[in-house]
Amino acid sequence: MPEVTIHIGGRGFEVSCQEGEERYLQSAAKMLDDEAQVLAEQIGRMPEARMLLMAGLMLADKTAAIEDRLAGFDAQMAAKDAELAAKDAELQALRAAPAPEPERIEVPVVPPQVNETLAELAARAESLAQSVEEKAIA
Template identity: 60%
Template sequence: MPQVEITIGGRNFEVACQDGEEQFLMTAAAMLDVEASSLSTQIGRMPESRMLLMAGLLLADRTAGLEDKLREAEARIAELQAQIDSAPTQAPEPQRIEVPVIPAQTVERLSDIAAKAEALADEVEAKAAG
């Protein structure tokens, strides 16, 4: 079991931890040291046990606040997930529009009529010009 030396509030401590947890311990100790150093600056020298107690309480308060925010965020996520789950999973069926089909025979007759109309227009223009 590794022994790690940490500094909290200007005081050194030797702490044992599990293999691989050294970095976690150093990070936690650094957080506690920030609080303890802040207390020492504000209050001055105090007994080691009181300094550790106060620093621990400050961290616990901060942690409780973060846990409250986490619960709020989880509730909001659950609310949004419920909205997603209740939303329709498929797009609405497209609206069907029927387009009339013009029979080929009608198209041919209209083409013939258009050709005759153009021919008549050409005759009228020729007579008007001449």
Template identity: 50%
Template sequence: MAEVDFSIGHKSYKLACQEGEERLLKRAAALLDNEAQHILEQAGRMPEPRLLLLAGLMLAERTTAFEDRALTAERELSRLKTNPARVEVPVVPASLSEAMAEMAARAEALAQKAEEQLPR
């Protein structure tokens, strides 16, 4: 088993985890520590159990908000898949396409002529 050292608030911890889970544990601890630091900045020093409880509740609240947003997005995606909006693409008249191609050719010819006239 691997061991990971980390800090939350004002205390250091060492926790065992499965091999390969170290990065995940460190990331989770960093999130909890970030919340704990915000609490300590606002409220000052407090007992460890209370700090961990408040930080955990703040993360749980944020997670719930993300879950709600994900559920709303999934519902909207499902709605769009079952009833896609009709999109109409205008047809570009052939005469306009030809005129644009001719303008592009003229622009290229002018650019080449300008390059030829540049001093070397």
């Protein structure tokens, strides 16, 4: 087992850890040291055991606050997952539903008499226009 020297509150401690965990141990020791430095600045010199206890409690308090926030995020994620599952079920139901019946639209048909009448009116209009042109030229 590797032996690592960590520094907390200006004091060195020899600690053993599993192979490959040295980096994590150093990171945890730094967090504890940061809290110990805050205590030293606020309270001053204190016994080693008390300093470690107070720094550990401060870290535990921060950890509890983070765990509370994480639980809140977990609840939000669960609600969003449920909402997403409901939307997915609705989408699947819409995709599985049969297509609606085509709507029948009736288009009025122009009777043949109207076409004949319009053609007759157009011929008369052309005849009148031609006679007006002839009178205008003469």
